[in-house]
Amino acid sequence: MLLACLWACPGPDAWAGAPGASQERFAAIVIDAQTGETLYARHADARRYPASLTKVMTLFLAFDALEAGRAKRTDRIIISPRAAAKPPSRLGLAAGSSLTLQEAMDVLVVKSANDVATAMAEHLGGDEAAFARAMNAKARRLGLAHTQFRNASGLPDSQHYSTARDLARLGRAFLKEHPGDYAIFGQQQTLFRGRVIKGHNRLLAEPGIDGFKTGFINASGYNLLTSGLRDGRRVIAVVLGGRSARTRDAFMDRLIQASFSSLAIRSAGFEVAVSDLLAPSPVKPSDSAPIMLAAAEAAPSAGIAQVRPVSAPASVDGGAATPPPRQWWIQVGAFRSKSTSLARLEAVSQRHPRQFGRRASDVTRTGALFAARFSARSAKGASAACAVLTAEGEDCLVLLE
Known part of the structure; x- marks a missing residue:
């Protein structure tokens, strides 16, 4: 597949005007x-x-x-x-x-x-x-x-x-x-x-x-x-x-x-x-290959990652802990370095500004990896944004924690 967008793409809809051609011909x-x-x-x-x-x-x-x-x-x-x-x-x-x-x-x-x-x-x-x-x-x-x-x-x-x-x-x-x-x-x-x-x-x-x-x-x-x-x-x-x-x-x-x-x-x-x-494809990070967390939980038949709830920790004294407010997250990758996760967040945001550009982003340490994720207000909103990436053949995971 040809992945590079070789024509200039100015304008409000990730492509306006004539990429590589005059307005009179495009x-x-x-x-x-x-x-x-x-x-x-x-x-x-x-x-x-x-x-x-x-x-x-x-x-x-x-x-x-x-x-x-x-x-x-x-x-x-x-x-x-x-x-x-x-x-x-x-x-x-x-x-x-x-x-x-x-x-x-x-x-x-x-x-x-x-x-x-x-x-x-x-x-x-x-x-x-x-x-x-x-x-x-x-x-x-x-x-x-x-x-x-x-x-x-x-x-x-x-x-x-x-x-x-x-x-x-x-x-x-x-x-x-x-x-x-x-x-x-x-x-x-x-x-x-x-x-x-x-x-x-x-x-x-x-x-x-x-x-x-x-x-x-x-x-x-x-x-x-x-x-x-x-x-x-x-x-x-x-x-x-x-x-x-x-x-x-x-x-x-x-x-x-x-x-x-x-x-x-x-x-x-x-x-x-x-x-x-249609925004230009980002430059892929070169320092590490992405390793997605819980990739097996994706639902390829639907084209959307499944929701994965994250359990709240129990209290130290064994009693029921008061759960903090739950937050929906859209995880777009997990990498061996924090800089690669940050680059991934920036790349996704630039490629899909309407779905991810205004969302708060976060890099969270998960074992030996750094998870790159965006915040979401609801499961529906998170799934809709995630569907944009999964439709392109990329892994994406919706989390609730």
């Missing part, structure tokens, strides 16, 4: 693929250049044609002089040569070849202008109200635009209408006439992320439409306007993981916004 959104609910959005309705994310619609129409019997996977796609002249990225076939529709679709996903996109549009639509009209008609039927296509590739055109929200809806519509064909977007490479062609979508190597498309033109920056599945829940995310593929991918990975965490916390009965989980 946009992002995450939706729940099942319900269509928006889990996160920044500039999601602002007009942007989709670049090669356009090719998702090109492939959508190709699969429509296959399903309707208007095309076959063995159809020969002829590379016209107009297609052969398209700028990179391209497959580079000479005008007059051909490839099958299936080969064209595979190359379109992996290589994002503009010459192949144009040739496919000419084959399916008669010419690229007619195919673009079909793309726009399909966009209207899908409810993409702020999208307009002028070509099949996403090459620059001032009248060729979309929004992050529309592109997420496009991805969701493809999953609904062609669920059996979605796997084509998960290819990291393809074999074309004995030549291995490697793809651009590095995030496909990340656990749970399984498909869709990258894109880039100078006017758009680095774009990505992606989808992931975890514990039976699928999300679809769009990031537009990255300054580099690396920074775009790093933020997209954090965005996807934060979305999964938010859904897991919700299933446990609590609410936390995706934006609250």
Whole structure:
């Protein structure tokens, strides 16, 4: 998993503005693929250049044609002089040569070849202008109200635009209408006439992320439409306007993981916004590995640590002691050094300021270890905060003493 947030994150919600991109190009959104609910959005309705994310619609129409019997996977796609002249990225076939529709679709996903996109549009639509009209008609039927296509590739055109929200809806519509064909977007490479062609979508190597498309033109920056599945829940995310593929991918990975965490916390009965989980990851303490107390008492099936009461001491004379006021604590680690525990408290507070930033913190000696913990006013509040960490795969324990 890519853990570093490589883009600057100013603003009130742990990410405001355009990380590594100008405000004129940045946009992002995450939706729940099942319900269509928006889990996160920044500039999601602002007009942007989709670049090669356009090719998702090109492939959508190709699969429509296959399903309707208007095309076959063995159809020969002829590379016209107009297609052969398209700028990179391209497959580079000479005008007059051909490839099958299936080969064209595979190359379109992996290589994002503009010459192949144009040739496919000419084959399916008669010419690229007619195919673009079909793309726009399909966009209207899908409810993409702020999208307009002028070509099949996403090459620059001032009248060729979309929004992050529309592109997420496009991805969701493809999953609904062609669920059996979605796997084509998960290819990291393809074999074309004995030549291995490697793809651009590095995030496909990340656990749970399984498909869709990258894109880039100078006017758009680095774009990505992606989808992931975890514990039976699928999300679809769009990031537009990255300054580099690396920074775009790093933020997209954090965005996807934060979305999964938010859904897991919700299933446990609590609410936390995706934006609250997007603060940069802390530097991990290096002087000692964390050793959690009573780790076996965690409840992974619920995603929340169990409450662990701490018994009050008996009185010296054997009588019943008057119990002091009880206090709820959220224990986030136990370490061999006090400095590491303090660093852990600071890291958690910075990463999740809304859940932990205003809580009193404490380092308590427990045997040979120093327990790092935050105070809480109630069991419900402690469990809700703890759920934020357990949803990220970290141990957390609720204590009452």
